[in-house]
Amino acid sequence: MGRPPCCDKIGIKKGPWTPEEDIILVSYIQEHGPGNWRSVPTNTGLMRCSKSCRLRWTNYLRPGIKRGNFTPHEEGMIIHLQALLGNKWAAIASYLPQRTDNDIKNYWNTHLKKKLKKIQTELDSHNFAPFPPPNSDNSSTNNYDHHQFSKLLNSPNSSSSSLYASSTENISRLLEGWMRSSPNPSRRNNNDIDHDDETLHEAQKNDQGQEIVKSCEKSWINQDEGIIIPKEKSSNYANCESSGVVANEIKTSPPPFTYLEKWLLEENGGQVEELMELPMIFT
DNA sequence: AAGTGTGCCAACCGCAGAGAC
């Protein structure tokens, strides 16, 4: 049935990209813009399949990619978005415009998964609950210890994010300035981070954004703290649901997307602390 | 110094969706 893999073709080079290949690819895209990947190998003379060219561009060469350590804020966003969306790395990456889905996926698999697993073990051994008991109000959260959880998450003993460092210079710097002046750039320049809100609004228009909105409908937004608690884990939700408040709130007017926006794009470090205290689903 | 184990990340693979014909 299907067509053979594009990379099975004879003469197609595999493996790590050389700086020369990078420069050829960057030069070509600089001139023609990203897209029409099919024609890239033919037009550039690169002995790579179109897929490999696209991947190299999107994951490594395109301008605006931030490499190196993930900040606690980014880490928190990933953790929470993963809890919210699952392994939808592309969707998660759309909220971290400077990170690639591959980068986020790798970081999750190599750091965060272990970190959360360790935290869960710690929580078990300390006998305090990661979630407030259902049907209880916030004043009686029993063993649930926000600060302990936060401490564990930020503990230097739990795998250090500082180990995650870039080993190679980002060749995309060659393109600095170009994307800015380009009439229709596919991605943004490093200097455009002040337009994050525009990107988010664009994302909201497309399927990924709609997916987030749908996800929000499944979550209970804690408006006091500006954070999102998975519906099934929130005692507030349980309490309100029983009174019919939430059902009406969500069914008739889903939580405004701006809550998620505001929280996700909040550059204030103080928000991170709240995030770290957030109960979440361990997978 | 050499061998082995482990962590990490770039890149590959296979699948699915969308669009063109």
Place this chain on the structure above:
DNA sequence: GGTCTCTGCGGTTGGCACACT
């Protein structure tokens, strides 16, 4: 409507670098 092609996504892996013995 069916087939083909292109693109994007998520899971997996190869291989390098470093740590440990």
